[in-house]
Amino acid sequence: MALTGYYHNELARVDKASIRLREVMDGLSxxxxxxxxxxxxxxxxxxxxxxxxxxxxxxxxxxxxFVDTPxxxxxxxxxxxxxxxxxxxxxxxxSRFDARFEDINGCVKTTDFSLHPVFDSKGKVSYLxxxxxxxxxxxxAERALKMKNACHDAxxxxxxxxxxxxxxxRLVVEVGGYRMAWVGYAQxxxxxxVKPVACAGEHTELLxxxxxxxxxxxxxxxxxxxxxxxxxxxxxxxxxxxxxxxxSLRSVAHQKGFRGGIALPLLxxxxxxxxxxxxxxxxxxxxxxxxxxxxxLAENLAFGINSLRIKQENQRILSAVYKIAEGVSLATGSAxxxxxxxxxxxxxxxxxxxxTHLQAPHLDYTRTxxxxxxxxxxxxxxxPMAGTPCEQLSELNPECVVTSEVKKHYPEAxxxxxxxxxxxxxxRIVDSKGxxxxxxxxxxxxxxxxxxxxxxxxxxxxxxxxAELERKEFI
Numbered sequence: 001m002a003l004t005g006y007y008h009n010e011l012a013r014v015d016k017a018s019i020r021l022r023e024v025m026d027g028l029s030x031x032x033x034x035x036x037x038x039x040x041x042x043x044x045x046x047x048x049x050x051x052x053x054x055x056x057x058x059x060x061x062x063x064x065x066f067v068d069t070p071x072x073x074x075x076x077x078x079x080x081x082x083x084x085x086x087x088x089x090x091x092x093x094x095s096r097f098d099a100r101f102e103d104i105n106g107c108v109k110t111t112d113f114s115l116h117p118v119f120d121s122k123g124k125v126s127y128l129x130x131x132x133x134x135x136x137x138x139x140x141a142e143r144a145l146k147m148k149n150a151c152h153d154a155x156x157x158x159x160x161x162x163x164x165x166x167x168x169x170r171l172v173v174e175v176g177g178y179r180m181a182w183v184g185y186a187q188x189x190x191x192x193x194v195k196p197v198a199c200a201g202e203h204t205e206l207l208x209x210x211x212x213x214x215x216x217x218x219x220x221x222x223x224x225x226x227x228x229x230x231x232x233x234x235x236x237x238x239x240x241x242x243x244x245x246x247x248s249l250r251s252v253a254h255q256k257g258f259r260g261g262i263a264l265p266l267l268x269x270x271x272x273x274x275x276x277x278x279x280x281x282x283x284x285x286x287x288x289x290x291x292x293x294x295x296x297l298a299e300n301l302a303f304g305i306n307s308l309r310i311k312q313e314n315q316r317i318l319s320a321v322y323k324i325a326e327g328v329s330l331a332t333g334s335a336x337x338x339x340x341x342x343x344x345x346x347x348x349x350x351x352x353x354x355x356t357h358l359q360a361p362h363l364d365y366t367r368t369x370x371x372x373x374x375x376x377x378x379x380x381x382x383x384p385m386a387g388t389p390c391e392q393l394s395e396l397n398p399e400c401v402v403t404s405e406v407k408k409h410y411p412e413a414x415x416x417x418x419x420x421x422x423x424x425x426x427x428r429i430v431d432s433k434g435x436x437x438x439x440x441x442x443x444x445x446x447x448x449x450x451x452x453x454x455x456x457x458x459x460x461x462x463x464x465x466x467a468e469l470e471r472k473e474f475i
Contacts, residue, residue: 033111033132037066039090039125041083050132055104066130074102085115089128092117098139099132106259108282110136137287140177144293147176151297155304164308165198168301172278173201179258180279182207183301186214186229186272188404188447194225194275201279203256210252223249225277228263232272234295235263239283260284262291264298268306276301313453317460319347336468337370338377344461345372345442348454352419352443355429355465356383356390358436366390366439369469373419387412390439393428399455401425404447416443423448425455427462429469437469 033050037043043061051058054070061069066086072079078099085095099113111132120126150171158164165183172181180201184194192215196207214229223245224235237243238260240253253259258279266274276298337355345353352373356366359382368380385391388410392400402409402424407416416424425448426441440462448454 032134033071033130035130037086037128037130039086039117039128041066041086041128043069044127053103053109054101071101072099074108075100082115086128089115089117090125092119092125098135102282106283107285108136109134110139137290141287141289141293143175143177144290144297147171148293148297148300150175152300155300158304158308161305161308161312162198164301164304166200168276168297169198169200172276172297176278178278179281180204181276183266183274183276184212184225185274191215192218194229197274203258206252206256210249224261224263225275228265228275228277229272232265232267232270234265234291234298236284236286236291237261237263238285257281262286262294264294266298266302266305268302273302274305313450313456316347316453317456333468333471334369337465338372340461340465340468341370341372342375342377344440344457345375348442348457349444350442351445352421354383354442355438355440357438357469369438383415388415389413389424389426390441393426393439395428395434395436398428398430399426399458400441401448401451401455403449403451406443419443420445422446425451425458427458429462429466431466431470437466440465 033047033053035043035046035050043064043066046058046061050071051061056070066072067079067082072082078097078101081095081097081099085097088095094114094116096112096114099111100108101111103109112135113130113132116129116131117125118127118129151168154164154167154171158167169181169183172178178201180199180203182196182199182204184196187193187195191211192213194212194214196212199207212223212225214226216230218226224237227233228235237245240250240259243250245253259282261277261279261284263275263277265272266276278294341353341355345351353371354368355370357369358366364386365382365384367382371378371380383390389400389402389406404423406421406424407413410416421443423444423446424441426439428436429438429440431437440458442454442458
């Protein structure tokens with residue numbers, strides 16, 4: 001015998017099932033949003049998770065068009081997708097797409113959104129069930145991985161440093177979905193400024209409007225970029241409103257619509273030479289996985305930059321060797337040294353180049369055997385050793401490098417002042433027995449940045465000069 005009387009009527013059965021269903025919906029995880037709407041798109045229910053995400057009560061949305069509720073105000077594109085999905089669902093067809101909304105804390109969330117029709121016993125669409133699962137972190141990690149792979153491909157194809165930097169910044173924005181990305185190089189000037197060298201995204205003009213520095217104690221260095229370069233560590237700024245950033249930088253961030261970001265160091269043998277900084281228009285809450293992918297991207301970029309520089313340096317060294325062979329192949333003695341010092345200053349981009357021969361037994365001064373200033377050969381002259389960088393050269397210290405402010409370091413060297421020198425690099429010339437014969441050095445009127453290249457070139461030239469000085473006809 002069939003049971004009867006448990007439900008007073010069919011409506012009571014439906015209502016009780018509906019109540020139980022809603023209790024289940026409200027008990028779902030904090031990452032799962034679900035509700036019900038009519039076939040016309042009117043909200044009839046939303047679970048507690050969905051309401052709490054935007055700070056609403058159920059009464060605030062019941063009876064409202066779903067497309068006009070706060071969940072859909074952030075993205076015009078998502079609203080249009082929803083309208084099309086409601087039309088399809090009313091016809092019995094489900095839809096699924098990623099939708100973005102801004103939560104109560106101002107964070108932009110990404111949901112894997114679905115809209116499914118529910119049919120009655122006659123096969124007619126009775127109502128619609130919208131649901132969404134928070135996939136913000138997963139999508140961010142997926143974009144970061146895709147971006148890293150795209151940047152890796154750019155690194156493999158790279159032939160030019162500037163183009164590589166521009167390509168990586170563009171991919172960070174276009175593929176990674178971040179609002180802005182830029183690369184800066186740490187300067188060793190008085191301000192310890194950071195020089196932007198590549199950028200992509202929105203409001204990149206602000207990089208030329210503000211001064212960014214990595215100097216200790218400077219208020220302008222409290223941003224993520226300055227701290228990143230100063231500490232050689234990744235620095236995350238989740239929310240500019242709650243960070244130690246200078247008031248001026250916070251004001252600029254508000255004006256341009258930036259909320260958070262991350263600064264990643266670019267390293268060469270554990271020495272920081274620059275940064276990759278990425279800016280976001282919302283609170284920058286990222287997973288460890290996404291941070292790791294971004295760090296790998298920065299490491300790959302630094303490796304690519306260093307590889308291109310090594311390749312370029314090797315090409316320049318090879319070119320300098322060719323110049324030695326071509327420029328001095330038919331010359332000997334003084335003519336050889338004069339041609340050599342001309343090619344040396346040209347190869348290094350120096351303004352002054354000098355080759356000297358020690359005047360034994362008078363080792364307190366050295367005499368030039370070839371000297372060029374601004375591309376012109378000049379007469380030979382004596383150079384006092386005391387108080388000059390030349391005095392530093394010895395068996396234990398065959399090379400001396402002063403990358404900037406050489407006059408400040410050697411105030412008694414009048415020749416440096418007269419020639420307007422800013423940087424110096426010199427090398428000891430020794431014979432086949434290791435005995436000192438002279439010195440070779442160049443002066444720059446600007447700071448020396450490519451120290452390794454200059455050192456390599458000077459080593460090549462000093463060996464060739466030593467061979468010539470040992471020739472009996474010259475000595």
